[in-house]
Amino acid sequence: MTEPEPLQRLQKVLAAAGLGSRRACEELIAAGRVTVDGRKAQLGDRADPRVSVVYVDGLRVVTDDRMVHLALNKPRGVLSAMSDDRGRRTLAQYVPGDVTRLFHVGRLDADSEGLLLLTNDGDLAHRLMHPSYEVAKTYLAQVPGPVPPAVGRRLRDGVQLEDGPAAVDRFRVVSTDRDRALVEVVLHEGRNRIVRRMLAEVGHPVERLIRTRIGPVALGDLRPGVTRPLGREELGGLYRAVEAGAR
Template sequence: MTTETPQKERIAKRMARAGLCSRREAERWIEAGRVTVNGKTLDSAAFTVAPEDHITVDGKDIPALERPRLWRYHKPPGLVTSHKDEKGRDTVFDKLPEELPRVISVGRLDLNSEGLLLLTNDGELARKLELPATGWKRKYRVRVHGHPRDADMEKLAKGITVEGVRYGSIDGTIDSTKGANSWLTISLREGKNREVRKVMEYFGYSVSRLIRISYGPLSLGDLPAGAVDEVKSKILRDQMGVEKFDDQSAPPQLGQRPPRGKRQAIKRSSPAPAGPSTAPRKKGTLKARPSPKRTS
């Protein structure tokens, strides 16, 4: 049976809610035989789980669900929006305060972009906020080399195709021009990979600075570079449809994610045996991974 009920949910969704990965990545982990439920290794993501089911990935218990939380972060330029970088560059997650739990980003900002980046401990919330269907605008202040014209902005509003990729309507306003540079305000809803830079280059204007100043109802405001500020639960409920979490005051349970500064590296281990074990299980904590997101 694969139909979700109020008590049951898809295994991939449960893993995403725990902040481990995206639903799509969870499906790949399941196909690779890395996920067990009640001691049985899964070979398909078409499986539902109940709150009392025992779920492991690589032999480690997945974290207990925490209340969904969201933070505003002022990303400085020069940081990669991923947990690990193959080139050894500093990442956003290297610079976060140690007391933060394990978080993933809502969308991305590329290496040289800066401004508002949303962080959450809940993969499902991240997915919801990223979907174009949510209708949330991402607004940017953009400095370009050159002098854009009103005609360029009109073309952006109608949508353009660049190298076979269709970009929907983008709102652009020319704010000021000084010397060889101009400042624009750009608003979009899709957030495709490097979207702002690519559409500006299409018109012949190279972007020298890109600052995200708002994401839906959340704005960068006067948050200093490198600072983090948690979004109030009331905003999550009223504007993002997050249901009230009944156990907000409950003490941490086994399997919950400790603060970032108290984690130790997780070693890969063999999947749990097919049959139930009589030995007591030591519950470890898995690390979340950032799912691949679009960059603007």
């Protein structure tokens, strides 16, 4: 049986999580901006960084140093899997060698590119992947053009697919150039190849697909095949998104 971790002073836990110096963290606590396990913290409180639930200014703070949260720009031609018995390229080659058992959030088919989240936080991964939590995902798709306004209305109203109806949350034409267009699609569905199938259903099959955002986490200028740790604000935003969806 694993022995529980010894309790640590709360300001030390906060400082280790990147909230500033211990003195600055003491000031956060004194100002009433910190809660631990559902109650307002006070100076002198202690916490277990591996199990205590800590919020600062209403945002969840990850204090467990075992937790890994990464953003990856998945290149085209890579499977959303950690291994493949047919020898195809997988996510494993982009994961740091000392990290094991990562869940990938937001599966992308091999031909699609862009943002994936990688984490060993199984509960957060489950919530982010479950449609009932309504975490929005944003995509840029290159499609045959032009794209008339009626296409956006159809997608927002919902189209019928073989596995049931599907609708986007938002749709807009970003740019158009002769016979091609770049469109942005926002939705919280996670069904297999859902964006490709919806756009094909309205007569604009996808030629290239890039996911640019999952909830508060943006792809930004992250290069293909590169990972980066999620920032504190991004992590807090992800927790806020799944907490809002649970209500």
